[in-house]
Amino acid sequence: MEAVVASILLLTVAAAVSLKSERGAIWLSVAALALLLVVPRIELLMYSMLIVAIALINTASLTVKRNQITGVDYSLVALIAVATMYIAYTNNPAFILAAFVLASVPTYILVMVGDRANVNVAIKYITFMVLATVLFLIGAFLLFYTEYYPSEILYTLGFVMLILGLGMEVGCAPMHEWVPDVFTAADPLPVSVIASITKIVPFVAAYKILILTSSPLTAHLTLFVAFIAVVSMFTGNIGALTARETSRILAYSTVANMGYIMTTLVVLSSQNYLYLAFAGALLQLIVNAVGKASFFTSIKVDGTSTPLMYLIAMSFIGLPPFMGFYSKLFILMSLVGAGFVWLAFLLIVNSAISIPYYVRIARSLARPTIPGRATAIAFVASIIMLITVIPPNWFVDVATYLIGGV
């Protein structure tokens, strides 16, 4: 916990230093990230290593090409990583919400930088994000309020608003309209951050809040979550099928992936499979973060190494032994265990629908292997996708520990 405070202080310094020296800012950001590795438990170490790896990938993406705020942007990524790490420690409602805002706000700035700096896109993005944050926060407040003054109607409203806010924040259908526009119109490098590490905190926050305020009503409201999830999966996957631009395909792929992760929230009412569901969600978020970061960086440099692109695409499709297989396996196992066989079936159907466009992405980005930053990022991403060659049973322990807080 103290390490997190220290790394925030370091980042403040880094932001100041960046005005003078970019190099110094990078080192300070990396040092702040390294501080995150100081954790009290081995389970948290695995988590923090993955988060730091993703943050490093994102930082590396931003170094591919200079932008208007080069130097500060590294600190912003590191700040998101700190929030992502911090939310793992806490079970305090206020801190959870603070982490939620902390992970969201830096992206408002990131979306505006880069070669294609575009105010129009930024306004779309920020408008949706603000709406989402408001809905999420109001929903969370209502839920916490009912903890002290039980009210079924308020709980229902709070739950619904929280899920709506979450959906809007990460890009679930039918509130996904900003995703294709932002992902195609904004510069691929900041998008590689927006599509990547920022998706983790909202889901973890939603999980924590819903578990803290759990009520018997949750079981009745899961159908609403399932509805959003299914609409999101189908919209994303089918929308991606005929999209031509690679970044647009990836935008719809994000919508679909958020749908997959959203399905795990229906397991909330079933205590026995909750941890498995959370493990699946978190692993899918990591797959999404690592893969999207690599893909968007590749778009910026007009393609990277052929085998790496196909490997990441296969992980997204969900072929064993890649990480994408185990994340979907965990999700499916938890769904089937909790009695949502139909949802598991729809998820499998959607995975099948997604195959052609992932292959299309890989084909359109496949180039001869040339050493470079984008290739290195894709290589690290591939290594992360491959760590599940040994079946990641340990990840369920990590998830169990995370969700319980410290």
Place this chain on the structure above:
Amino acid sequence: MMEYEIPLLFIAPVICSLPIAFAWVRSPGAKWAEKLAYLSVFGLFISLVIALHILFTYQEGRYTIQWLPEYNINFVFIFDYLSKYMGALTGIIAFLIGVYGLEYMKGDYRLGWYWFFFNMFTASMLLVVYSDNLLMLLIGWEGLGLASWGLIGHWFRDDDEISYVGTVGRKVGPLNMFWPPSMGGWRAISTIRTGDMPMFFAVAAIYALTGTLDISQIHWGGLFHMIGYGGTVLLCVLFLMGPFTKSAQLPFSEWLMTAMTGPTTVSALLHSATMVAAGTYVFMRMSWYIQPWNLHSMPGVEVVYIFVLFVGLISALYGASVATGCRERKVLLAASTMSSLGLMFGCAAASYWFGKFAILVAFWYLITHAFAKATLFLVAGHLIHATHDRFSCGDLALAKRMKVAFAATIVATVFLVGIPPFTAYWVKSGMDEVIHHIAHEVGMAPLTLLILTSLLYSAALAKFMSQNFIKGPGYHLHLHGEKLMPLAYATMVSMLVVLLYEILTGTEHVAGHFVEMGYVSSSFIVGLGVTAAYVIGTYKPSISALSKLGTFLSDRMEMPFLNDYIVPGVGWVIAWLVGLGNSAIDWFCHRGIPSAFNRFSRSIRSIQVGYLRVYLKIALGFVMLVIVVSAMGWW
């Protein structure tokens, strides 16, 4: 002893035929490879010895070799009256035909193929004969089908007109009235498979319903009681499709006529002890243990037996009529075989009213017929060899040159058609008695059919004898000094005398009963009629005034239309329908689904117009809707 003997009975012929089969693959036509045929016949000899050993020394009973004991499916061999005699009969006939084949097939271009399938044919038949387990019986049954395909289409090159059936070039309507060996093989296997399919289902149903497949152990009465009237009729008819197609009963008779495209040895074996006999044999074996005469209270059983009775007798009359019109040696014999098989079915079916004795009569007729018909086929083969003509031809001069063949033909025909006091007369007297006895239950039609069949049958065989040795058309004779061939059929025909001895002396306890029935005056009158028909047939083998009728008969009453025109037509219609279904599925998979997804995908992406106000309308509209619904829904 038993545990070695029984597997050897089936395996020896196949093992002994493998050397020539492989040798022929390596060096077809080599002299040394041709010699291996003797080994093949030796394999048949081993089977013969074991079959005779079983006949004379084995106690009646069952012998089991474990196979799938947890499913109650094993190799179960049964030794009872039927199987002991049938096995010995198969062994003797197969061995004698094997000996004959050594000479007949000399110089053939596919001896490896021939001997392998010939021996497999015999082994399969022995398996059918001795098996008590229906699954094991099916293995033999399928072996018969496969081997018959291989042997009927043996001369697959279709390059020698002597192996065809029908007058080459003749057309009736849209149909070619001639069939090459490849076509013959195809017609055989396709017809047989048509019957085997329902039979499989019936066997599966029997297993599912009773949990066992051992014919002698199934409680048939209980089974029929369980499945009721409709179930019994359905099950039995499905099962009988197998025997009916194998034994070429109407309307499945066509394949048997064109099976004559195979080598004559094959025809001889196919028509006497194997294949076609397998159908009637299985019916007899089933009836033996079903004991329909004890099941008069069961609904459905009577209908089934009436059905078999009439199918058999009508097929018998059809076969005999067609035989009288045939000019081709082997086709005439084939048609008469079909007639005999019909009589066996009919007589065995009468067991429902008459009891077990009816089956014994049918079985004895099978034995008599087997030896006589095998002899006639072997003679026909020798004649085809000698005259290079598959149509009947020959006169007394030829008879003088081929004395053994002539004598064998006279003995075989006279002993087979039922002229008193020769072998078949006594057996047929039994048959007359059985069918006459059931007139109370099923009327006079069966007896009428039987007598008509007997008369025509006699005339047809007399025609065969007369047209080949006395009054046939001109010919060219090319004798090659054959030794083994006359020896084989002379031995074969002498078996009829052995049977006659058994009957007259009463040493065989069943055969003794036939003599009593032969002394009944009505039987004797039928015998006289048969004799008269034989004499007429011999004296006037062809009547030119009736040539139109003869053509109609030798065209098998236009039955080929069913086989070659109507059934394929139905098949094409089905193929067309399936094609329609295929294209519908293709359209659905290749056009329907992709275009639906395309449209869906476009409509999903159509909301991305780029205006924030549109997006906000959609997103906030949804948020409002959900909040209102969740608030409303609660109140």
